[in-house]
Amino acid sequence: MINVLLVDDHELVRAGIRRILEDIKGIKISGEANCGEDAVKWCRSHPVDVVLMDMNMPGMGGLEATRKIARYSNDIKVIMLTIHTENPLPAKVMQAGASGYLSKGAAPQDVVNAIRSVNAGQRYIASDIAQQMALSQIEPEKTDTPFASLSERELQIMLMITKGQKVNEISEQLNLSPKTVNSYRYRMFSKLNISGDVELTHLAIRHGLFSAETLISSE
Structure with a gap:
């Protein structure tokens, strides 16, 4: 028997x-969980495959929950089931474990x-996503994103950040100091040639990582 844990903050999705x-x-x-924290806790105290x-x-x-679960146990396998399929998210998720x-x-x-x-x-990996990942290696100039x-x-x-979370919230959830989080932010802004969180969100929407409707519905 394969024991499956469902993790999604929308009850309707879990029900489906x-x-x-x-x-x-x-x-x-x-079992079911509506956040990454509860998913990690469940995996540490219940049988999950x-x-x-x-x-x-x-x-x-x-992403962070996947990393934590992968570090906790090699036997628990994580499948990311998400609306986000654009590069570089799939590759980053697989790298996280x-x-x-x-x-x-x-x-x-x-x-x-x-x-x-x-x-x-x-x-x-879904065939269309696998093809996209393969093309990004073969023809990076055609498939790459900032x-x-x-x-x-x-x-x-x-x-x-694109979910509207502030530096103090992010630092608490990731167990990083606010100074460290800001260092990551400014490094990211420099790489993307932008100057702030609003511009970052607009860039993510423009490159198809999110839609405005998705961001509104997640609030």
Whole structure:
């Protein structure tokens, strides 16, 4: 039996995934969490084989939660299930320790196949996302975005900033000093040739990492 933890801050999304999986032989929903902090805690105190993880959530986001879970146990496999499929996010997520990456627009059977594949020790990346990642290596000038220059930590802080989180909130959630968070911010601004958080959000929208509607709905 594959024990699956559902992690998403939207109850409706979790309910939809639950309906997909509840009748699948060999797969069991062992728990649910609505934030990264609770996901990490659950993995440390309950039997979990596979985590279906959302990227953008209040508090600790999916990227940091994935990193923490991967450090805690090599046996727990994380699949990022998110609306964000543009480079460089998939590559950064896989580097953080995820075993799979799926769009929330994936077919139900793709979700089932991903769970079974990562539980068997394989990686599973949706074909369109895998193609995009491959092209970014072969023809970087055609697929690259300004965000490809960011480190994993800078990208993580970028995601938190675009959700409207302030420096003190970010420092508390990531266990970093406000001074360190600001250092990452200014380094990121320099790499992207921008001057502030609002400009950063506009850049993310312009390059397809987010839509204005997504940011509004996440507030």
